[in-house]
Amino acid sequence: MDETRLREEICRxxxxxxxxxxxxxxSGNISLRLDDGGWLVTxxxxxxxxxxxxxxxxxxxAGRLLSGDPPTKEIPLHSALYETRGTARAIVHLHSTHSVALTMLPEIDPRAALPPMTPYYLMRAGQTALLPYYRPGDPAVADAIRGLAGRxxxxxxxNHGPVVAGDTLEAAVFATEELEETAKLYLLLRGLNPRYLSPAQVDDLVKTFGLTLPAPDAHHDHDHAHGGHAHPGED
Known part of the structure; x- marks a missing residue:
C-alpha cells in the first residue's frame, strides 16, 4: 500500500x-511503520x-520530522514498542474509558491485566500487561516497555490508556477494540464470580489458532496465568 493510501487509512x-x-x-495517537524504517504518526x-x-x-x-505537523509527544512509547515487537507495523494508543478504569483497580495483575474471558480477547489482544503511571510523553515509559521484552x-x-501493536493498522484497531470491550465486561461482572475460560478451553484456542502464550506461572491462579501475546484471529 502506498503512502497516500496509508495516510488515508490512518484518518479513516x-x-x-x-x-x-x-x-x-x-486524545490518542496512531502510528504506522513504513518499509524504509520511518513512520507516519498522528x-x-x-x-x-x-x-x-x-x-x-x-x-x-531516527525519529526526525521530515514533513507534516509536529508529532505526538508519545513518540518514546511507540518507538520502544516497535523496537521490541519486530513484527509490529502499526500502534494504536487510546484513552478509552473502560480500559483506563481497569488500570485503577487494586486487584489487577500487572502480568495479566484481564483473565481469559472470551476467545476473541485471546485471539486478538493475546494478553495484556499493566505498567505503572508515567506522565504523558515521559521518556521513562520507553524503558518500561522495553522491560516487557516484546512478550x-x-x-x-x-491511569492513562491502552497501547496496542499489530501487523497491520486494522489488526491493531481490532485488538484495541477487543481489549476495551473485555475491560467493559470485567467491570460489569466484577464481584459476581463469573465463569472464565477453562485451561482446556484456552489450550484449544492456542492449538487451533496458533496463539503464542507463555507457560502459566506456578505462583498465579489460573485466572491470571496466561500472560503474553497472540496473533490476531480470523472469523
Missing amino acids: FGRSLFERGLTPGS PTNASLGFLDPARISRLDA YTSVLLA
Whole structure:
C-alpha cells in the first residue's frame, strides 16, 4: 500500500474510533511503520476524528520530522514498542474509558491485566500487561516497555490508556477494540464470580489458532496465568 493510501487509512480508522467515543477530544495517537524504517504518526494535539492526511507527521528511521505537523509527544512509547515487537507495523494508543478504569483497580495483575474471558480477547489482544503511571510523553515509559521484552502486543498504562501493536493498522484497531470491550465486561461482572475460560478451553484456542502464550506461572491462579501475546484471529 502506498503512502497516500496509508495516510488515508490512518484518518479513516482514527475517525471511526473518535466517532464511537473510544478516545475523546484530542486524545490518542496512531502510528504506522513504513518499509524504509520511518513512520507516519498522528500530530500532537490532533483529534483522531478530524485528521488531515497531508498534515500527518512523517518521521525518518531516527525519529526526525521530515514533513507534516509536529508529532505526538508519545513518540518514546511507540518507538520502544516497535523496537521490541519486530513484527509490529502499526500502534494504536487510546484513552478509552473502560480500559483506563481497569488500570485503577487494586486487584489487577500487572502480568495479566484481564483473565481469559472470551476467545476473541485471546485471539486478538493475546494478553495484556499493566505498567505503572508515567506522565504523558515521559521518556521513562520507553524503558518500561522495553522491560516487557516484546512478550505483549497489548499494554495498559496506569491511569492513562491502552497501547496496542499489530501487523497491520486494522489488526491493531481490532485488538484495541477487543481489549476495551473485555475491560467493559470485567467491570460489569466484577464481584459476581463469573465463569472464565477453562485451561482446556484456552489450550484449544492456542492449538487451533496458533496463539503464542507463555507457560502459566506456578505462583498465579489460573485466572491470571496466561500472560503474553497472540496473533490476531480470523472469523
